[in-house]
Amino acid sequence: MEKTAEQEVENLLCALVKKVPEFQNKVFSIGGFVRDKFLGVSSKDLDIVVTEKDGAEKFAKFLKQSLAAWGDIPSEGISTPYKLGESYPIWHLRFNNDIVFENKIYLTAGAELDIVDSQKECFPDPESRQRITVFGTFDEDIERRDFTINMLAFDLTNERVVDASASGIDDIKKKIIRFHPKISGDKVFSDDPLRMIRAIRFHCKYDFDVDPETLNAIKRNAERIKIISGERIRDELIKIMLLGKLHKAIQIMDKFDLLQYILPEVKALQGVEQDVYYHAEGDVYVHTLMVLEKTKSTVVSQMAALLHDIGKPATQEFKPQPDNAPPRISFKKHETISSELAEVVMQRLKFDLDTIKKVRKLIEFHLKGHSANEWSGSAVRRFIRDCGDELEDVLHITDCDSQSSHGHWVKNHIPELRERIKHVSQIPVRKKTILNGNEIMNLLNLKPGKQLGEIINKLQEIEDDFAVQFCRAITREEAEQQLKSTFIV
DSSP states (O other), X not given: OOOOHXXXXXXXXXXXXXXXXXXXXXXXXXXXXXXXXXXXOOOOOEEEEESSTTHHXXXXXHHHHHHHHHSSSOGGGBOOOEEEOSSSOEEEEEXXXXXXXXXXXXXXXXXXXXEEEOEEEEOOOTXXXXXXXXXXXXXXXXXXXXXXXXXEEEETTXXXXXXXXXXXXXXXXXXXXXXXXXXXXXXXXXXXXXXXXXXXXXXXXXXXXXXXXXXXXXXXXXXXXXXXXXXXXXXXXXXHHHTTOHHHHHHHXXXXXXXXXXXXXXHTTTTOOOOTTTOTTOSHHHXXXXXXXXXXXXXXXXXXXXXXXXXXXXXXXXXXXSTXXXXXXXXXXXXXXXXXXXXXXXXXXXXXXXXXXXXXXXXXXXXXXXXXXXXXXXXXXXXXXHHGGGHHHHHHHHHHXXXXXXXXXXXXXXXXXXXXXXXXTTSOOOSSOSSOHHHHHHXXXXXSSHHHHHHHHHHHHHHHHHHHHHSSOOXXXXXXXXXXXXXXX
16 A cells, blocks of 8 residues: 555654643544555545544644644645635645654655544535534534444544444445444435435445445435535546446446436436447447446546437437348437537536537547548548547547447457558648648638638648658648649639
């Protein structure tokens, strides 16, 4: 397990708290940080709980003052603590340097931590996830958390793990996700429905099972996920995508009855038949999960894979065949419809505009490479230019799409296309023509307008054809001569 700066901070706090009676047995690291340490997994999410009213503020300011006074660091080595939020105040600190304390070096540079009072909470509005928190006991703070595996605490005074639920350690060993034995599962998920997606994320990340009682509670409360904002759901999905496990999460969401509320457009792919000559693997939903499983673990690639065929239900057409042969099934322009629907889905989930734009491009282009065996060298160059910075991502998703299409007529042309791209790229593909618009207008005595755009497109074709034919880039003089001979009579 690679040691993180946050783990160094925890070690430092253990050494420090032992020196200060005021904080002894009142300061704990808690939650995911303790869970991951128990699992032998590196973690950077260090949360500290202080079991004293206004203790978080007091402890945060104490760290700043004492480390500056006792530690061999300048005052700016640790940030001035600042408060995040009002109803649920969190005191945030950042370590800008490593710290020497009692002749020991702690490699804390870059570490961040959040410090809070122990809390109890309630959710007064059934149509909102908004909570009200007040100071509470250590046990009350533990009981408000989601699952037993996240209820472990580490006492910084005696350096012992505290298993307040009496189930956390055992559930980690058994690889089980479940709620506190004293707390109703309906309350856990009704109060904060986002916990249902968190359960799926933990299942994907750690390969833990969700126990039957917890699973049933999720199913009973699945519709409650509708009160969760798009941003919150997006953030959980991103964490899953970066694990490369979105295909697994989608299946679990469906099993838990959540998919219909979170991604109804994906749920709608179930039962949508495809042409057996190209998709013997199954319906559009099955195919989508297969593509998603093969796709690299980036947000753009995973979202493009998930949504690349969501336009198929709206574009499905059947053509009966003679002699009881299976009907031919087509989805004309489904890549365009899929791209448009993908934007709607991603806007609902509050993705940023740049990510949406990239995903749309991958979806719009994901079919082009399937016909690459018919392309000329100039067509390959145009493909490179049209894809731009997303070239590799477009090739990747088309490759995954081909590998996930098991029909008799399917052939994957992407490996061959990659080799052709390497070959034609020996002469760099320009994003812009060698002559700009003003130069073309002066050369041909033109004014701005539609014709200028057509001429620029023609010049790009000329440049591509020239590179393929002569294995070198066209010169400005040659470009001017070609335009004159083409457009001046």
